[in-house]
Amino acid sequence: MMILGLTGGIGSGKSVVAKMFRELGADVVGADGLAREIVTPGAPVLVCLVERFGDAVLCADGSLNRSWLAQTIFSDSRARRDLDRITHPAIAELARQRFAELAEHGARIVIYDAPLLFEAGADKQVDAVAVVAVxxxxxxxxxxxRDHLDEAAARARIASQMPLPEKIRRADYVIDNNGTLAQTRRQVVLLMARLVSMAGEGPVRPENAE
Structure with missing residues (x-):
């Protein structure tokens, strides 16, 4: 089984690219989805977040107050580091479980859609990395x-992540998402064909390139 880490800057279009890979037959594991799983009410990670941030991190129903947490971490670098310290190991462990389950079911190409792939050190869990650039x-x-933010808030979120040029430098593949969806899809099809070839599965069907 080959695992491709898919990353890029916030708002770069990773989800769209991940969907294209899924349509071409790849299995997709999303780090954002895993992050939601580890903070269900009563989960150990959520308990740790309450210990660090207080009850304000919870909604009235006991679920994670994502809006409050986002505002907090994007304005406080120490809070962001603490959040990463608490959540990243749990996300990594759950990702390993998902990969193992997919391998048991015969999966050959797995896309790990992870916005903070490099920041979390998760690039060590994958065989190659593709960056969506914009x-x-x-x-x-x-x-x-997308997030109904003013320019200052949006810039703060972009600045909180590893600079895109550094991600590109560390990547094995780059998907340019500045153009049309059709242009992006052609790049995805070519990369998927390469991954399939490397995994020894034979060619992607030509109609998938349309």
Whole structure:
């Protein structure tokens, strides 16, 4: 089984690219989904977050107050480091479990969609890394529209992550997402074909490139 780590800056279009890989037959594991699993009410990680941040980190129903937490960590680097220290090991362990389950079921190509792949050291869990790259102005516009943020808040979130040039330097593959969806998809199809070939499965069907 081959695992490709898929990462990039916030708002770069990783989810769209991950969906394209899934449509081509890859199994996709999303770090954001794993992050939600580890903080269900009563989970040890959520208990640790309450110990660190207080009851304000919880909603009235006992679930994680994601809005409050996001505002806190993007304005306080120490709080962000503490959040990462608490959550990253649990996410990594759950990812390992998912990969093992997929391997048992015969999966050959797995995409690990992880926004903080490098920051969390999760690049050590994958066989290769692809970065979804986009110009900063496009990234800023997408992020502001998607999360309903003003420019200052959006820039703070972008700045909280590893700079894109550094991610590109450390990546094995780069997917340019500045153009149309069709242009992005062509790159994904080519990369998927390469992964399939490396995994010894034979070629991707030509119609998938349309």
């Amino acid at each position: 110009r900063e102005d496009i990234q800023l516009q997408r992020l502001m529209a």
